[in-house]
Amino acid sequence: MGRTRTNSSTAEDLLIDVDRSAGEPLHRQIAASIRGSIRAGRLRLGTSLPPTRTIAADLGVSRGVVVEAYQQLVAEGYLTSRAGGYTQVAVDPVPPSASRRGGDRPAAGIDFGYGRTDVSSFPRAAWLRSVRAILTTTPNERFAYLDGRGVPELHTALSDYLNRVRGTSARPENVVICSGYGQGIALILQVLAARGARRVAVEDPSADDDARLVAASVGLDVIGVPVGPDGILVEKLEQTDADAVVLTPSHQWPTGGVLSASARARVIGWAQRRGAVVIEDDYDAEYRYDRSPVGAMQGLAPATVVYCGTASKTLAPGLRLGWLLAPSHLVDDITAAKVRADRGSPVIDQLTFADFLTRGEFDRHLRRMRPVYRRRRDALLAALRARLPELEPVGVAAGQHVVTWLPHDLDEAPVVAAAARRGLVVQGVSRYRLSPTGPGGLLFGYATLTERAIADGVEALADAVTEVRASSQLTDITNPVAG
Template identity: 65%
Template sequence: MVGSWTNSGAASDLMIPLDRAAPVALHRQIEAAIRESVRSGRLPLGASVPPTRALAADLGVSRGIVVEAYQQLVAEGYLSSRPGGYTRVAAGPSPVPPRAPVRQAAEVRIDFGYGRADVAHFPRAAWLRSLRRVLTHAPDDRFGYASGGGVPELRLALADYLNRVRGTNATPSDVVVTNGFAQGIALVVQVLARRGARRIAVEDPSPDDDAREHARAAGLEVVGVPVGPDGVDVSALARVSADALVLTPSHQWPTGGVLPPPARAAVQRWARENDAVVVEDDYDAEHRYDRAPVGALQGLDPDRVIYAGTASKTLAPGLRIGWLVTPAGLVDELATAKVKADRGSSAVDQLALADFFANGEFDRHLRRMRPVYRRRRDALLAGLARHLPGFRPAGVAAGLHLVAWLPSGLTEDEVIVAGRAAGVGVGGVGRYRLSPGPAGLIFGYATLDPPAIEEGLALLAAALH
């Protein structure tokens, strides 16, 4: 960028065209080109121009021609020069100072926003060891364009891990590596729409920026299925006809319900009767505190269920690594769609994550983080009981957030506005609903230590009172 150009840059960056057949002398052409660059702002006030020797060599002219051009521009006031120093632009508008950020009416100091793992605990040293190993020992061909499914090492590691920990029924050939869940669901919707799908069912409430957004963009109708205390209401689902159903059965987002075995069987029956696929979003099932692990729905019906997972809630969202475990009949189409989307995810990051799994670092990281998140969850529950006893927590046994249902007489907007005025950020359930329902707040606790949680709840309670 010319605005930050200095003498260390290439002389060719000035982009001076010379026409040796023109009747205009070469030094006049150089003068005109630099003069126009100054006037247009492409060479801003204070920018250095190349030394005369460098510019002459780059243009293929004698140094005397460039010296003559510079002298004329100095005389006109476009350039300034001093002995032993750089020649700089001396004319033109002053650089525009950076605009001061606009302050919000009330700054949020304590943010209970959901969706973030605590990246301060990202295992940098272990990740670096994995990177070093793969950069040293990975076969050369791994650094070419990856297949749509992903590098073989990661597909194998994911199948082994998910079968062992999440109860999936996966083989490496079933796995498609993606750039997080957002890309994974986009690819699924794209493939289903190409196959003739017309309607997709989602939980109500459910995230509004993934499945719903991509389905509507693909021209699919979106229909909501109500959620009860234990997850999706299967009696309501039975009355829905759709080509696909997106579920969070192990920890419903955002209410936290866990789909019980009879309801899981009902979902399977619905999928068979409607010749539909189920997309299982297993976004944070590794974080559990007060209950035994709940196996993935995919393990019960691998021919109907697409399992979607991600490293965003376990390691860091910035890795942009997710995965799909897909029915055999969809693997090739999803892998092809992945290649068309971006030619495959970073091979180095995939290989590093595969090594991370193979050396047990992923399991060790989860064992370290569960007590950290549990202490924060416990601090949130204790703080709610102490400061906001009318708020009823739900979905507390797992995950990185909980929902607090509001007492009658309070609306989500009232609490959100009062909290923001007190410097506390919190979100409502209502924005994720397709139809009206009870008022509740979503408290994310993953990035807040217990003292901050206590302070935030005290401020929120004081603001409400």
């Protein structure tokens, strides 16, 4: 008998929402929400639902209302009641995932690509409550043309959140709302180029295609600065004549290094001496598993650092919500560039996120997701230890990805190709390098994969490594090098 899944513990986790003004009985609304989650596959066969008392307390309704909803779904066959009062999902309309085992061979179609977050866990019910709240209470004038920086409510909510959680020195008047990091970095580099900047430094390796592409389009030269175990090598940065540097100091992408306090101070000192700007990409700071959160650099030098944040890795990239904390001398120019680009980000989305932040829903969502991502991270590390112990993981304490360095007898390209022949997508670190040399490595994004899919993916990779080594040995035999 399979182990029971415990998928949700609150009405919010079940995406239940009730509207007392809708004219539909509350028990029917509750039943419809649960039924929809089962049909969509969010609640799988065997999942235990929370007790009726818990749901009633969360929704502010009588227990009898929830009991009636459960009974209706039992009668329809969606739920089953077991001895001891347990109520479980009785059907599984979603076809089995391709990541489940079908024999001894790992299943195909497993993608360790980075850049996705688990959008199936988007807090729909809480977001809907915020949408309803702002549509009900927002003054009419908020829906007219506004300042290109965005709505004041979100400026205040973000400043309070970032100062509390990320250790920034944010003021509402320095916040500019943008459409994700891509637009944010474009606005910054456009402004810097217009002010006379000529060169921008980026970490090497780095996934900042946005910065490199924009830099080229506005006439900025790009300088790659090598990365060490703890992030950018400051002594190499100090040798450049860059007018700006783009950093991921709290979790270097992709190697996972954390820039030390002394290195941060040196970067800021370098920037202040040169009159340069530090652009801080704080892309996944909310996910920390094995260490305390590392504060943002912006809090050390708000007049030198432009802080970039986004909801893409925490809520969903499709929201296209990003924010900049800009030094006072750059705010007006960045705002003008934003107005030229699109006249401002959607007001309803901004107001919804402001309400979502203010009511603590963002914090609650992050508390729910951290253990989910940690379990997936742990499953990946366990599988690598068991099947590919020679791969050296780095950057494991945070984020949604892990990098493993390859041993000297393995090259990236053959391993990636052999994995692809098994239906496995895994990326090499070399594709993110500006310089042609550097150690070989593999990048594992795990945010959207189940623990079983992760194990199957590593199994497929182990087979790929075996194939590559066997091929290499055969080549050595058939084409011996003369001594």
